[in-house]
Amino acid sequence: MEQLLQMSLQKDPTMGQAQPSMLQMLRFPAVRHLFICLIPLWFASNFSIYGLAMSLQSFEINIYMIQVLFAIADFSFCFLGFLAIKSLRRRPTQMAFFLLSGILPSGPCHDTPGPVIPPHHDGHARKRLHGWLHKLLSVYTGELYPTVMWQRGQSTTMILANIGSTLSPLVGMTAELHSSLPFLIYGAVPVAACPTIVLLPETMGQPLPYTEQDLERRWKEKLGQRQEEQQMVLLQAS
Template sequence: MAFAELLDQVGSQGRFQVLQTVALVAPIMWVTMHNMLDNFSGAVPSHRCWVPLLDNSTAQASVPGTLSPEALLTISIPPGPNQEPHRCRRFRHPQWQLLDPNAMSTNWSKAATEPCMDGWVYDRSTFTSTIVTQWDLVCDSQGLKPMAQSIYMAGILVGAAMCGYTSDRWLAESARWLLITGRLARGLRELQRVADINRKRAAGEALTTEVLLSAMQEELGVGQAPASVGDLLRTPRLRHRTYPSVLCWFAIGFTFYGLALDLQALGSNIFLLQVLIGVVDIPAKTGTLLLLDRLGRRPTQSASLVLAGLCILANTVVPREMEALRSALAVLGLGGVGAAFTCVTIYSGELFPTVLRMTAVGLGQMAARGGAILGPLTRMLAVYSPLIPLLVYGAVPVLTGLASLLLPETRSLPLPDTIQDLQRPAVKKAAQGTQGHPVLKSTWF
């Protein structure tokens, strides 16, 4: 009898698993909301320099005659890159000659302008107050916003590392892991607790140390030689799986948080974009689960990353005036990233043996957090060209998707328990499963 049969006896899909899932989902939902909150609390409204003729009633009273606000804006603020009022510069002196209808052909030098020496005026029609308007995180200080987002992501990474041990106090330990590492008494108690919660107390009471030793004889023998993170890099077969897998995790974190934390760059209506991203994410991840069983893990992983990257790259050639198309491509790109995340979560667990599975997945999640830290910082390259961040966000998933083709296919193959299992031919491993199409069962317990 193997561990999978023990798990079936105490309940592999019952109340205990449901409670564990709820305990994990509840805090994750709160973290996700905090991650996306900066799109609204840190929104950048339209803004221009503060100038006396527009924003000081005393200065306006000194102007002879009556001029409209549009005329005062023309003589006070130079046009920006899109022929809109410049957001970061103002005329050093009022340019009265621009009131001439033929003045559009007049050239003015940079010497006639200056930075916003007296602050900014913000459009508060949509957002009455944000951290940007409160601390003037615009123009020369606009890089502070992505830097703050990056620091926030770094805090999540550090917090996950520091609080990981704390979570063991209220989340159940993996019974299989406890047994493999030789802690039979604790493993037995965990299995009996699972049986009790799943209302299979009789099956739990029938479990004894002798039964566990008989069922886990091979795994306990392997458990005497503990594996470490170094094995992921020293062993050739593991190394060839580790590098592409970690790269996939990194690309997902880098691309998603680089784009999702700056929805204003993808469209003007960030409320609609946020809703669309959530709506698309559900069928994208659900469809991925279906494709994993039909197309396989490797092609699904590669296709989702490449599709996401191509959608993002397409936005570099779409004119900004075609806002609906740009928003649609952005939503599809983020949907592809969500699909890639679903795939890599399942795929990574199947690529590595039981003795290193959580270590490898943890390494991948750290890589994703590292990507989430670098993602917002990449937006600072927009000072050289607004297309550079999109080019980087699109190129990384495309190249990573191609690199993921180096990974072996794991569909319908039994999960490896030991490093030695990876040395065996895949055909032989498949033959050890059920005939025809083997069914995998992956569980935390």
């Protein structure tokens, strides 16, 4: 048993060593970049999904029956979502879900329902989209953080992102001004956070980084490629 443990330690030099704290990891520009970009995405996801979940009673429909129906359909749609991230890549899929979950009309009452979603059901459709977005974002985030800091990075990101789920019930008070105002806010936040995805790398087909040094090396290589491309564009323009 001791020999097996020693062999595993030799294969993985980081085992048995004290792992750096999150503050120490944030000293790396690449890790700091990921952390700053992921916070608004998770904030928007938690903010909207918890806000819509607490507003189901305003849709004038049996919330228990609609939850059963969407729970049955949830598995198939999640399967389609995972197929999308494998065929359409991670970033385009994430952007599509953020935009759809934000621009899909919803509210307690509609005089002009959406072109596809029937009245009183579009808000539930948006809630399901946020649920799928939450799952896909979890997969994408797990591929961005290096392995040695995956658990710590995920936990810290989720703790800060839960500020969104804490603030979301307060938006319900804006219904006193207009009944549809909370749902407009729940949709505007994901759309506002969507451009952040452009700043994140594509992980499809890429080897997962093991340490923060690996992530930092890839970050520098991509920056060097961008600088070379910009120089080539300037030379061609001149």
